[in-house]
Amino acid sequence: MKKIITALLVLVLSLSSCAYGASEFDEVWLVTADTTAKGAAGQVFVQLVQEKVKAANSGLVIDYFPNGELGGDADLLRQAQKGYIAIMLCQTAPVVSFIPEMAVFDLPMVFARYDGDTIDKVLNGDSEFHRQMSLAYNKAGLHLLGFMQNATYRLATANKDLQTLSDFKGLQIRTMENANHMAFWTAIGAEPTPLAWAELYISLQNGTVNAQENAADTCVGAHFEEVQNYLACTNHILYCNQICMNEKMYQALSPEHRAVLDKAVSEALSEMRPRLEEIDKSNKEILIKGNMKMIEYDNSFFSDVLAIQGVRDLYKKIDTATNGLASALEKSLADVAASKASAK
Numbered sequence: 001m002k003k004i005i006t007a008l009l010v011l012v013l014s015l016s017s018c019a020y021g022a023s024e025f026d027e028v029w030l031v032t033a034d035t036t037a038k039g040a041a042g043q044v045f046v047q048l049v050q051e052k053v054k055a056a057n058s059g060l061v062i063d064y065f066p067n068g069e070l071g072g073d074a075d076l077l078r079q080a081q082k083g084y085i086a087i088m089l090c091q092t093a094p095v096v097s098f099i100p101e102m103a104v105f106d107l108p109m110v111f112a113r114y115d116g117d118t119i120d121k122v123l124n125g126d127s128e129f130h131r132q133m134s135l136a137y138n139k140a141g142l143h144l145l146g147f148m149q150n151a152t153y154r155l156a157t158a159n160k161d162l163q164t165l166s167d168f169k170g171l172q173i174r175t176m177e178n179a180n181h182m183a184f185w186t187a188i189g190a191e192p193t194p195l196a197w198a199e200l201y202i203s204l205q206n207g208t209v210n211a212q213e214n215a216a217d218t219c220v221g222a223h224f225e226e227v228q229n230y231l232a233c234t235n236h237i238l239y240c241n242q243i244c245m246n247e248k249m250y251q252a253l254s255p256e257h258r259a260v261l262d263k264a265v266s267e268a269l270s271e272m273r274p275r276l277e278e279i280d281k282s283n284k285e286i287l288i289k290g291n292m293k294m295i296e297y298d299n300s301f302f303s304d305v306l307a308i309q310g311v312r313d314l315y316k317k318i319d320t321a322t323n324g325l326a327s328a329l330e331k332s333l334a335d336v337a338a339s340k341a342s343a344k
Helices: 007-020 041-056 073-082 093-097 100-106 116-124 128-139 179-187 197-206 216-221 247-252 255-289 299-306 309-321 325-343
Strands: 028-034 060-065 087-091 142-148 153-158 172-175 191-194 211-215 230-238 241-246 293-295
Touching (some): 028 041, 041 060, 041 087, 041 241, 060 255, 073 087, 073 093, 073 241, 087 093, 100 128, 100 179, 100 230, 116 128, 116 142, 116 255, 116 325, 128 142, 128 325, 142 255, 153 216, 172 179, 172 197, 179 191, 179 309, 197 211, 211 216, 216 255, 230 255, 241 247, 299 309, 309 325
Parallel strands (some): 028 060, 028 087, 172 211, 230 293
Antiparallel strands (some): 087 241, 153 211, 153 230
16 A cells, blocks of 8 residues: 555544454554654664564554654644644653643652662553553543653763752752753752753853753763763653654554554563663763763662752642642652562
8 A cells, every 4th residue: 555644644544444444454654753863762762663563564554754854842742632643752841831740750859769660660550640641641632652761860960079969059050941940950059040052062161050961861962071070860850751642543543553553662662671771871981981970879869859848849839730640650659669679
């Protein structure tokens, strides 16, 4: 059958397949897009899904457009909502404008004390959090396919030795222009400063700001080891990607095709987890070899941060804004961790 790249036509084809049986048609094409760069973890993940779907030989096809070919994250989310594309992948932050409940991923250090297995069981497993988040996606016209993570995080780099909580006082740190992120840094005594990405390297070099926060691979790509002395593993925000699909298009797939897609995503998520850990480790090593000193913290540091009144106030604010989903996330994490501990 001729290749179809218009998602609305894919929906019609999918509906017809459900009505008459998948064997009536050779292929069902699902337009999939993201903004990830060539070779980035997100692109490797989608390509894995694509390969697994193809290997199932069910007639389902992932038609993949990476690297922003079909638009930016917000554009792709709108296209997925309207059914102009079927599937999109991005980090969690851009989704908040479409699904307010995604602000739970702005909870500072909420994941920092847990391992990747625990987090995965909460985000992708049979947890109350996963059920509530799936419903939030449905309300937005989307279907949550999964979250890609393995307890890797956004970190802080600085020209100041950030050994203790008091060392963050007065730290001029560049952050995203996100009210929740800025409230967190303010609460621990730092001075958050939104700054255009293109200006950041030179601003760190000349001391306009003396710190920034990002994932390790982003720090390597920007060569921050050339202008920063310390790599602080603050683990304040989970480095996580979500993958979602237009809800009507997902439901229009035949049961066979839904099973093929769900299985491909689940297997790809599992296979990517050790890769994510290795990517994070290798990029940290590059930064260290570039003469940065790595600072790591124990759970007492994270507990001290979470006890700060300004941080607790931020948690309450996000919990209210997400209709209690922040509390559900905290409880699900604690419950899974306790269950794992009792099983040992």
